[in-house]
Structure formats: C-alpha cells, structure tokens
Amino acid sequence: MKISEIVNLLNAKIVCGEEFADREIERAFASDLMSDVLTTPFDNGILITGLANPQSIRTADMMDVSVILLARRKKATEEMISLAKENDAVIIECPLSVFHISGILFEHGLKPVY
Amino acid sequence: MKFEYHVEGGDFLNAGNASGNIKKVLKKLNVDPGVLKRVVVALYEAEVNIVAHAYRGNITADISPQKIEIVLDDEGPGIPDIGLAMQQGYSTASTKVREMGFGAGMGLPNIKANTDDMKIESVVGKGTKLTLSFNLA
DSSP: OBHHHHHHHHTOEEEEOGGGTTOBOOEEEEOSOHHHHTTOOOTTEEEEESOOSHHHHHHHHHTTOOEEEEOTTOOOOHHHHHHHHHTTOEEEEOSSOHHHHHHHHHHTTOEEOO | OEEEEEEETTOTTSTTHHHHHHHHHHHHTTOOHHHHHHHHHHHHHHHHHHHHHOSEEEEEEEEOSSEEEEEEEEESSOOSOHHHHTSTTOOOOOHHHHHTTOOSSOHHHHHHHHOSEEEEEEETTTEEEEEEEEEOO
C-alpha cells in the first residue's frame, strides 16, 4: 500500500516527507512502548504510535522503519520533524485512535508484523 | 577504526545521537545488514540507559574487520543487583523515562539478545561499564 493511500484512507496529513508519498508499505506495528518496537523487526513498515517525542523517530530509524504515524491528534514537534528529515522519514498526523487506525489499515490489506 | 561519543544523563532530546552516527558509519563500511541491525538496537538501548539512569557517560566503538566492540562507560548510581536488572520486566526507571517510551525492564535483556557477547561491570555509587561485542567474520 502506498503512503498516499494510507493518508487518504485515514483522512490524515503528512507533516514531513511529502516527497516519499509513493513509497510502498507492507506491514504495520502499533505501540507506545519503544522498548517493544526495538524487539520487533519490521523493515519497510509503518509505526503507529501515540508517542510524540524524538524517541519515536529515533527508534523507528534504528529499526529501518521510515514511516511514523502519530495517532490520537498528537502533533509532531520541531525536533521530531528535523530528525525525520535527516533520516528521510515520513511523519503522518491522524486524529483517530490507534485501534481505529489499525482497523481501517488492516481491513484494506496492510499486514501485521505477527 | 575508533569512534568516541559523550552522552549526558537526562538529555532525552539527544538520546540516540551516538547510535545514529555509528549506524551511518557501519552502513558506509557495508557491514552486513543483519549485524548492523543488532549493533544499532543494542547500542541504542544502552545509550538510552545512560541517559535514563546515569549522570554522564562515554561510548567508544572499535571497529575491525573481525569484530565490533562497543564500550559504554558511565558515571552514575551503578547497578546493585545485576541478576535482577537482567530480568525481563524489572525496572527502576523514572516517570520521565517511561514517558519517553522506555523503562519497561526490557533494555538489558534485549541488549544481550542482540550481541554475541555482553559484559557488565558495575560499582554502586560509581558507575557501570557495559562491553558489547559483535563478530563480523
């Protein structure tokens, strides 16, 4: 699924990395606990999280995950955007809950990590 | 090839800078992607541990064709019971650390799982030295 399709399905907004909207995403993982993300390999995936601080961007980078979807109306900070730019990562903001986002993306064919 | 970084305790804004830099270096050196992932995950967890628990620390990465050895040496409270700290789920992390998405007692076990060898030396009231080794050949 293309990043642009994810954005349309969720009525969400890309706040960093618009130029990568055509990237294909295969899998998603949802967590607010970065320690869990660090034990879950999911290259070429999307991290759905309510954690809006630089550690979500940094953790995603360590796992080679280049798309971070912020749920529950969370906003990306300047530090997050600057870090994401350095890593060619995409940040998406979405007003929906993690449960709601996951349901929609699962229904449309995005695969779970496990 | 040797690289050194300084890490300040409590500086969550920059937590992960050293790991991010070392990741870039290892990518340029064409280190096997599987090993690279293990190195950056273990190193990032350990760097966050310094920020979360210590006052300050130094990270030294020594890269040779045969292996990568990373030493994280901190000044801090030390670990009174290493066996307990290694147990999954055991944590002494502050609320601030938990707000950053860490502190669930998963760090040290995950570091160990990602290294070929991990050594912890700790003196209460002085600090902790963590040596992580990864085989390349």
